[in-house]
Amino acid sequence: MPTLCAVFACGNKTLDKSLSFYRFPKVKVNAASDLNTQILKQRTAWLNALHRTDVQDSQLKNMRICSVHFKSGKPANYNDDKNPDWIPTLSMGYNSGRSKATTPAIKRYNRASRRMELKPTQLFPNTMQLNVVDSSEHSMSIDVPNE
Numbered sequence: 001m002p003t004l005c006a007v008f009a010c011g012n013k014t015l016d017k018s019l020s021f022y023r024f025p026k027v028k029v030n031a032a033s034d035l036n037t038q039i040l041k042q043r044t045a046w047l048n049a050l051h052r053t054d055v056q057d058s059q060l061k062n063m064r065i066c067s068v069h070f071k072s073g074k075p076a077n078y079n080d081d082k083n084p085d086w087i088p089t090l091s092m093g094y095n096s097g098r099s100k101a102t103t104p105a106i107k108r109y110n111r112a113s114r115r116m117e118l119k120p121t122q123l124f125p126n127t128m129q130l131n132v133v134d135s136s137e138h139s140m141s142i143d144v145p146n147e
C-alpha cells in the first residue's frame, strides 16, 4: 500500500522513488529520558507543522513526510534543533514558513520572515509592534521559498 505524504496539500506517494519519506520522530524505549523529551518535542513540532486537526498522535506511526518539505531534502536530527530543517517548513499547504517557533534559531528565522511581511503595514506602527510578539502562534508569516 502506498502511503501519502502527511502534508495536507502535498499528496506525494511513497511510490515516487525520486522522493524520500520520513517517519515522525519516535520516542525510543529504554532511551534516556532527556533524549526522549527532545524526540517528543520534535515529534510534537512536526505534528503542529502539519496544521491538521484530524490527525491523532496514535496515527503518526503510519504517516510519512516527504523530502520536499525540508530545505535540505531531509529532516535534521532531533538534537539539532537549531537547524531550520528540525521541522518541515516548505510547501506545507498554508502561507506560513513555520508552525510553532520552538527554538531560538527558528524564532530568528521567523522574525526575519515576519519583518518582510510587515513592510506594507508600516503606516500602523502600533499594529506592527503587536505583531512582533512571539506568541502570535496563529499569525501567518510568509515563507520565501528557495526552491
Ligand SMILES: [Zn+2]
Pocket: 005, 006, 007, 010, 011, 012, 065, 066, 067, 068, 069
Ligand atoms: Zn509531501
